[in-house]
Amino acid sequence: MSMIRMKDGTQIYYKDWGTGQPIVFSHGWPLNADSWESQMLFLGSKGYRCIAHDRRGHGRSSQPWDGNEMDTYADDLAEVIEAIDLKSVVLIGFSAGGGEVARYIGRHGTKRVAKAALIAAVPPLMLKTAANPDGLPIEAFDEIRHNSVTDRSQFYKDLASGPFFGANRTGSKVSQGMIDSFWLQGMQAGSKNTFDCIKAFSETDFTEDLKKFDVPTLIIHGDDDQIVPIGAAALASSKIIKHASLKIYPGAPHGLAYTHNDQLNSDLLAFVQN
Numbered sequence: 001m002s003m004i005r006m007k008d009g010t011q012i013y014y015k016d017w018g019t020g021q022p023i024v025f026s027h028g029w030p031l032n033a034d035s036w037e038s039q040m041l042f043l044g045s046k047g048y049r050c051i052a053h054d055r056r057g058h059g060r061s062s063q064p065w066d067g068n069e070m071d072t073y074a075d076d077l078a079e080v081i082e083a084i085d086l087k088s089v090v091l092i093g094f095s096a097g098g099g100e101v102a103r104y105i106g107r108h109g110t111k112r113v114a115k116a117a118l119i120a121a122v123p124p125l126m127l128k129t130a131a132n133p134d135g136l137p138i139e140a141f142d143e144i145r146h147n148s149v150t151d152r153s154q155f156y157k158d159l160a161s162g163p164f165f166g167a168n169r170t171g172s173k174v175s176q177g178m179i180d181s182f183w184l185q186g187m188q189a190g191s192k193n194t195f196d197c198i199k200a201f202s203e204t205d206f207t208e209d210l211k212k213f214d215v216p217t218l219i220i221h222g223d224d225d226q227i228v229p230i231g232a233a234a235l236a237s238s239k240i241i242k243h244a245s246l247k248i249y250p251g252a253p254h255g256l257a258y259t260h261n262d263q264l265n266s267d268l269l270a271f272v273q274n
Helices: 033-045 070-083 096-108 138-150 152-164 176-188 191-203 234-240 261-273
Strands: 003-005 011-017 022-026 049-053 089-094 113-119 217-222 245-249
Touching: 003 070, 011 033, 011 070, 022 033, 022 070, 022 096, 033 049, 033 089, 033 176, 033 261, 049 070, 070 096, 070 191, 089 096, 089 261, 096 113, 096 191, 113 261, 138 152, 138 191, 152 176, 217 234, 217 261, 234 245, 245 261
Parallel strands: 022 049, 022 089, 089 113, 113 217, 217 245
Antiparallel strands: 003 011, 011 049
């Protein structure tokens, strides 16, 4: 397997497909690089080099006790990009991975970045506060923490067969394979790591990071996202990032990289080509 050792000794797994301008993908919680397989196969076949890593504590990477927060996630991403010397990168982040991309730009700038895309992403802030009234209350994340400790395996099954892919909506066509893939990826991740990551993706404020975006940025979000509501996420981010392009997928759920993969692949290709 392709591994890169971080400064603290954590081993980060990554896959590196194709040749051409590099596109680097950051996955969501509690998934891993495999969640991008449709996009990587498609864009790789169109002449791009597609790289996706498993965040620390997820997938095939190490499961360290510490460092399960956005600053370290962003620094890990920087180490991966620098270790294989990627330049003119298109950064694409989904959900928590969108936070990772935002914090990377906030901490490391855009000297290696050509473009960025935030897909159903958590920025600028998921948590409801006085200044962020459209966010979700802390009790929602406390429930995720409770379920993660009580019966993590069943919780992942319930999440995948319910709101994540919109399987709880009338007329949905979510396959058992999608549900199984989510569960399998989730169970590959470490319990401590995924538990800590809940706080990282829900309570981190990325507002100042978004203000540092100075490259073309595409924001895509489903208007039926039950996990990361569009109001406090894409709609807010599009007002902070200068000259961002916003695409809303009518009726799309959070897991649109699976449910709307053809549409997403087409939109991403157009974005990287132009």
